[in-house]
Amino acid sequence: MAATDVDIFSNEEKRNLSLGGHVGFDSLPDQLVSKSVTQGFCFNILCVGETGIGKSTLMNTLFNTMFENEEASHYQNGVYLRPRTYDLQESNVHLKLTIVDTVGFGDQINKEESYKPIVDYIDTQFENYLQEELKIKRSLFNYHDTRIHICLYFIAPTGHSLKSLDLVTMKKLDSKVNIIPIIAKADTISKSELHKFKIKIMSELVSNGVQIYQFPTDDEAVTEINSSMNAHLPFAVVGSVEEVKVGNKTVRARQYPWGVVQVENESHCDFVKLREMLIRVNMEDLREQTHARHYELYRRCKLEEMGFKDTDPDSQPFSLQETYEAKRKEFLGDLQRKEEEMRQMFVNKVKETEGELKEKERELHEKFEQLKRMHQEEKRKVEEKRRELEEEMNAFNRRKVAAETLSLSQPLKKDKDKKN
């Protein structure tokens, strides 16, 4: 993975030689093609739009298949992403198609966090690929690439302008994924309104710096068609899997009391343009852009976070390891330090608590002593009082005894007196 697009041979002299006969390396593209056909292709589409806006129907219409889909409810608490993988085959080409749905998008009353699950999902796929890439023993050729190649953003056909949620979400996504905005359910907008609507949307995107996917115009084979298609963005699409008889043909269409909207009629909607651009012409370019631009940006940011730098292009793999080791040491050192800190803190805390407990113990002891002293004091007083009481009792008894003896002797005296 060269960090720059510098031609390695720019300093050497290039000579154009003419061939004497047919060598045969003109079959290289064919070899490449046959190899990739055997390998099979992989394509991942992310559909972002309100519930009921027609994401599933459009996928069914684009790939001419009925992918299983239950209707989503409007009452999800948040947005969550639902990826579904299908194996499709056309002629001898195998396609592993993953369609990721944003369930619950646009339904909540507070939509400030709505973009987060989408960004997280995209980042996670990048992260998984990065992890695989950084492995020592890796198998990239076998790896099921789940990175999102294209995000179809479904705009509601209000006819006025983008919704505030659309603007906020696309701004968060434009640096992570190829975005193609499409106007959904376009059969509710008349031609003149559509023209104004498209201009308004594009001007809002430009004035807010949202970068949508531009069909590439550097390959002469497709320059013309791509640049004309770029002018038709955002595509106004209508999806339908129902067939209606028009004239003597049966086409996919929507039947109204006032007419029949044919999906594949270019004067009715831009479905054919979308299919051309998305599948028939630029699918490979989308994959390339995802890998070469969006993934590389993610990777660079992630590695810079981890502390890597591109200082020596020659010894890059070497400095990678060194930096890795250095980082590891640093990290371990950090860890140890933190551990020490925590241990220290723990010890301190224990000491503190011990101290507190000792203090408390001492206080209790003091109290106990005090109480004891008080108790003894009280006891002494009580003893004194008891003694006093006893003395009084004794004194009283003595007096009583004295009084009794006196009274006893008195009647004797009386008797004596009487006898006398």
Added chain:
Amino acid sequence: RLRNVRGKVRFMRYIYSVDKQYVGFATLPNQVHRKSVKKGFDFTLMVAGESGLGKSTLVNSLFLTDLYKDRKLLNAEERINQTVEITKHTVDIEEKGVKLKLTIVDTPGFGDAVNNNECWKPITDYIDQQFEQYFRDESGLNRKNILDNRVHCCLYFIPPFGHGLRPVDVEFMKALHEKVNIVPLISKADCLTPNEVKKLKDRVRDEIEHFGIKVYQFPECDSDEEEEFKQMDKELKECTPFAVIGSNTVVEARGQRVRGRLYPWGIVEVENQSHCDFVKLRNMLIRSHMHDLKDVTCDVHYENYRAHCIQEMTSKLAQDNRTDSPLPILPLPTPDVETERLIKMKDEELKRMQEMLEKMQQQMHEKDQ
């Protein structure tokens, strides 16, 4: 209908003019009609729903005028943190001698921000304010020229792009269903095939019932109405919520010039009943139920508000413990400045007299002792 009654009246007159027992109060409907034409009518209609659902276009189509000529629409980035505003347009229109003062209350910004928590609050506040204003006017001393600004009907626009009601729709209707007559509409119905329209209507009706939302109910027909009228009424009720399409432009269809939308695959006619329910909505809103909407607003929503208000006031007064006040505890609404001042003055006088009384009593008490 009125024409019918008048016809009956004339017929009865013819029969009974000979009979001296004819009293003549059968002409009352005529008198009511005459007086009301002289007085003129007023109607306040609120339209609510997210930006871009065709509210302005529908209002223009309903009243065949252009109320929104010079309005400016906000960009997406301006709407990220937009707050809900309340704007009013009042027009005086006249048809066959009957004057109508029509007020359209708009709610730009509803549901347009990224965070729409309680975005219906300015709307409920506005409705309550109108009720409060009317309450004060009604309880005032001079009731000659009361302006009725109460909202008689709220058309709520449900987007046709989803599978039914969304949380913001449910919350809005629940916040308003006891304050105003809500008529839910499926907007921009030209993106739905007839099957899809039916499915969505059933879904919305079920969800309205499930969430306990009380939308405006058409009154039951009298049993002595003509069969044709009863049939029409039944059809009307089964058609709700109405799926409507509006248009600001006139196109040529089937040899006539009609309001419609021109597509490459056909022309949608706004007044074609097999295309959408616009005609049913117009008939219901203007031709048959306009007065009933006003009556329900006066008799039900306003009375609820009034009773609630009075209850709150009395409970507050009881808490304030004004038991020693000699003033009667009348549940007066906030009186105007003049009366308040008078009351204050009288209050103070009374207090002073009370104090003097107390002093005198004390003195007498001391003398006794």
